[in-house]
Amino acid sequence: MWLVYGFEDPPVHTQSRGYLKEYISGRLAIRMRPVIEKRIDQLLVLAGESNEVDLLKDFAYPLPLAIICDLLGIESGREEEFKILADELGAYPGNVGPILNEVPPPAHTALLKLRHYLTKWCSSGWLTHAMI
Numbered sequence: 001m002w003l004v005y006g007f008e009d010p011p012v013h014t015q016s017r018g019y020l021k022e023y024i025s026g027r028l029a030i031r032m033r034p035v036i037e038k039r040i041d042q043l044l045v046l047a048g049e050s051n052e053v054d055l056l057k058d059f060a061y062p063l064p065l066a067i068i069c070d071l072l073g074i075e076s077g078r079e080e081e082f083k084i085l086a087d088e089l090g091a092y093p094g095n096v097g098p099i100l101n102e103v104p105p106p107a108h109t110a111l112l113k114l115r116h117y118l119t120k121w122c123s124s125g126w127l128t129h130a131m132i
Contacts, residue, residue, distance in 0.1 A: 024071075028071075032067070032070070032071070035067070035070050036067055039063060039066045039067060039070070040063065042066075043058065043059050043062060043063060043066075046058065047059065065079075065082070065083055065086060066079065068082075069082055072117070072118075084110075085110040085113055085114050086110070086114070088106045088107055088109070088110035089107050089110040089111055089114065091106075091107065092104055092107035
């Protein structure tokens with residue numbers, strides 16, 4: 001989530017974190033345990049089918065991404081689209097100032113799309129109904 005809202009300066013950053021903090025907590029992780037375990041099992045099966053496993057590429061990156069997709073209600077057919085946006089934004093290693101246009105075009109587009117999705121998600125109350 002920091003990738004989407006981490007580019008902002010206070011007070012926008014602080015306000016955005018406040019919105020997300022009410023949804024993301026340790027209690028949520030406990031409630032999501034069966035979903036998380038299912039995702040881990042799926043990744044372990046895939047790893048067992050391969051001759052070589054890269055823990056970062058095959059486990060450490062896809063696990064949180066899959067859980068975030070589950071959390072946000074992203075359908076399994078759209079997970080790849082979400083991954084591409086996250087990759088485009090994550091590929092930008094620098095900081096930006098208060099002007100959003102300072103971000104390179106692919107990261108800027110990904111930032112806007114992810115921000116729109118998360119804003120819609122937070123305001124819809126979806127998580128409250130689905131996970132709590």
